[in-house]
Amino acid sequence: MEDPYSSFKELAKKYGPVYSLKMGVQKMVVLCGYETMKEALVNHAEEFADRPALPVFLDIARGYGLIFSNGHNWRTLKRFTISTLRDFGMGKRTLEDKINEESNRLVETFKSYKGEPFDNKMIMNAAVSNIIVSIILGHRFDYDDPKLQRLLTIITDSARIAGSPMAQLYNAFPSLMRWIPGSHQTIRPSVDEIHSFIRKIFTKQKEQLDVNDRRSLIDCFLVRQKEEKPNPELYFHDENLTSLVADLFAAGMESTSTSLRWGLLLMMKYPDIQEKVQKEIEKVIGSAEPQLVHRQHMPYTDAVTHEILRFSLVTPFSTRQTTQDVTLKGFFIPKGTPIIVSLTSVLRDPKYFKKPYEFYPEHFLDSDGNFVKSEAFIPFSLGRRSCAGENLAKMELFFFFTKLLQNFTFKAPPGAKLDLNPIVGITLSPQNHEICAIPHN
Structure with a gap:
């Protein structure tokens, strides 16, 4: 499976693991290969800790929130986010129960199709988004809730558009492209719609706020807002809350849901692998609820979920900006240089992965069938800007994937061809397709 971001890796063969290129008027530096990435993002973590102020990113976040902000604002919100996610169960049994409850609802929805073909995109998006939504808002949505459907549509469309050629031209020639019609012009109004929805929610929660009963991440933020002493550098303000909630909602849904959809597509493509996973589930879990402790006794399933993340390349690159000369x-x-970090160059490196362009779970298994880690497995990136929700994403992938294969065998609709070429955006998602979920009972 090739993707356009592989060109960064190909250029590295000619110019080396660190090279510069010009995108319009903007000069950027590209980093390729695990050793280079580790040296930059881990050994020089502070120097590579910022995000570039690209026009598309500015349209999305205006410099607020977690993903696209910098400096003290970013550090403050990252500390708050990680501690609040832990408080609401990240890595704990309470969150396991929440994910299992949601996966049970997903199973019932899949069963309603009685083995007939259906498109699982919006259903999967809704199920996965409900985990982060329950943490952020304190409740979940029904899958067919029109508000949720609208938000999910905006996020998936925006992720595709933000990685499109028009958006790249916009980043390269902002002063010109601001006046030219195209898909890049839809990002700002779409983000405004999401932000308006979020503001209505936290305005209502402000009125009902009980500092002694914090039911959600929004409640925790609003309490900090009350506690924050007036000074020139306020961080717990409404603009940061709006962008933070939007960041977590989008990041908490898009990449995990897309990884799961790749997972089911790959199980249809490779039924022998699907069967091996199901045999291990039957042996270790049977018909019981999956638990995180099961994973250490399921090396093959663990290898398969890792290989789904490696092979699908949902996030093919990440961006940084230097905070000082380095x-x-x-x-x-120089300080202020935008950096493109090619995750493709690591996750497709034959030095670390024997069959880089094939779906091969044995990348994460030794000769005795035991699970083995790979230092080059970095789908969530490295360093200060690595994904804050990595542990949550891995939990969700294990629980949803295991529960679905525990209850169904996935097959392609009769006559359908399975296309593993991705739809290109900020993330790489599967082509639109239908699945058949054949119930086990």
């Missing part, structure tokens, strides 16, 4: 691999990189 020398890397003998090259001087």
Whole structure:
């Protein structure tokens, strides 16, 4: 499975693991290969800790929130987010129960199709989004709730558009492209619609706020807002809350849901692998509810979920910006230089993965069938800007994937061809397709 971001890796063969290129008027530096990435993002973590102020990112977040902000604002919100996610169960049994409850609802929805073909995109998006939504808002949505459906549509469309050629032209020539019609012009109004929805929610929660009964991440933020002493650098303000909730909602849904959809597509493509996973589920879990402790006794399933994340390349690159002058691999990189981190170059590296372009769970198994880690497995990136929700995403993937294969065998509709070429955006998602979920009882 090739993707357009592989060109960064190909250029590295000619120019080395650190090289610069010009996108319009903007000069950028590209980092390729695990050793280079580790040296930059881990050994020089502070120097590579910012995000570039690209026009598309500014339209999405205006410099607020978690994903696209910098400096003290980003550090403050990251500390708050990680501690609040832990408070609401990340890595704990309470969150396991929540994910299991949601996966049971997903199973019932899949069963309602009685083995007939259906498109699982919006259903999967809704199920996965309900986990982060329950943490952020304190409640879940029904899958067919029109508000949820609208938000999910905006997020998936925006993720595709933000990685499109028009958006890249916009980033390269912002002053010109602001006046030219195209899909890049739809991002700002779409984000405004999401932000309006979020503001209505937290305005209502402000009125009902009980500082002694914090039911959600929004409640925790509003309490901090009350506690924050007036000073020139306020961080717990409404603009940050709006962007933070939008960031978590989008990041908490898009990548995990897309990974799960790749997972089911790959199980249809490789029924022998699907059967091996199901045999291990039957042996270790049987008909019981999956628990996180089961994973350590399920090396093959663990290897398959890792290989889904590696092979699907949902996030093919990440971005950084240098916070100060830095020398890397003998090259001087000035402060404020935008950096493209090619995750593709690591996750497709034959030095670490024997069959980089094939779906091969044995990448994560030794000769005795035991699970083995790979240092080059970095789908969530490295360093200060690595995904704050990595542990939550891995939990969700294990629980949803295991529960679905515990209850169904997935097959392609009669006559359908399974296309593994991705739809390109900020994330790489599967082509539109239908699945048949054949119930086990």
